[in-house]
Amino acid sequence: MGKLAYISLFVAALSVLLGERFINLRKRCLATREIVPKHLPNCVALKNLDYGSEDITILENGLALISTGLKFPGLPSSDVPGKIFLLDLQDSQMKPVELRMPRNFDLDSFNPHGISVYIDPSDSTVYLFVVNHPQQKSQVELFKFVEEDRALEHLKTIKHELLYSVNDIVAVGVDSFYATNDHYFNQEILKVFVEPLLPLTWANVVYYSTEEVKVVSEGYFFANGINMSPDKRYIYVVEFFDQKVHVLERKEDNSLANVKSVAVGTLCDNVEVDPENGDLWLGCHPNAWKALMFDPKDPPGSEIIRIQNVHSDQPVVTQVYADNGHVIMGSSVAASYGGKLLIGSVFHKALCCDLQ
DSSP: OOHHHHHHHHHHHHHHHHHHHHHHHHHHTTTTOOOOOBOOTTOEEOTTOOSOOOEEEEOTTSEEEEEEOOOOTTSOOOSSOOEEEEEETTSTTOOOEEOBOOTTSOOTTOOEEEEEEEEOTTTOOEEEEEEEOGGGOOEEEEEEEEGGGTEEEEEEEEOOTTOSSEEEEEEEETTEEEEEEOOSOOSHHIIIIIHHHTTOOOEEEEEEOSSOEEEEEEEESSEEEEEEOTTSSEEEEEETTTTEEEEEEEOTTSOEEEEEEEEOSSEEEEEEEOTTTOOEEEEEETTHHHHHTOOTTSOOOEEEEEEESTTSSSOEEEEEEEEOSSSOOSEEEEEEETTEEEEEESSSOOEEEEOO
């Protein structure tokens, strides 16, 4: 057999392999799924949040912190720098206010992703951890939230070789946290094309503190949102492409042990935890292919999932909200407070709805 024949066979085999991988990726993205709208009463779009509201966390007093302006590879975005907004859910006006940032902080390159809050039990100081991607790199910004001034005081920037593709974060101390790396590679072409197509389950969870930094859980196909149970015993990790939420137990050395996983039947992004009953709230992408192949005439939809009794033998997974993209595109987070539900998105708007 001649050299040309071998080359032809190789090209044919490679084409078949890539075709199979492409079809498999479309299936994982639920590319053929059409969402049936399921709306909540009295949903209103929040003002000032026109460039995404990728992550939201709510304090016990009803103050919601919202990250906006994310530029994520492969998804629509704006040229507006990222910002952090504050929304008082006990104020009937429901108007988000931009938090003032320190002058010595680089606002032009601020690209906020996942956020988390830690409240120091000794003095009630509120610390805000923000995943930041300046120039598409990964680092964590630590701020002190000054409520009376509606401002953030920048304390430090955290960088580490194990924090190379950080998506989300959950703070467990004044300077300690767990974080998800959603990809293994840093190069954009490898992250966007190679990892999803192969597919590579090389994403992980990292524990960071000033004393040690280590990988504590791995083997994920795009590790996404992360959060913690109200009793601080368990960590929840969202695996995007496998459509699961993993329950992991915290150990004394801060390592994590797998307990179980819960199938959600959709591609979920961030996870928030109700501090009163432990319910999990997830912002999800019912057809992630539409988000990747963005077409404003056929927009990506949104879906909000609630998991009750997650530690029981039979967790209850419920679709609470669904939209075909004509109200809100690409939902990424949902957080509840006082009978209200906040719904955020990667690059679109944010909603506040009444829970039935």
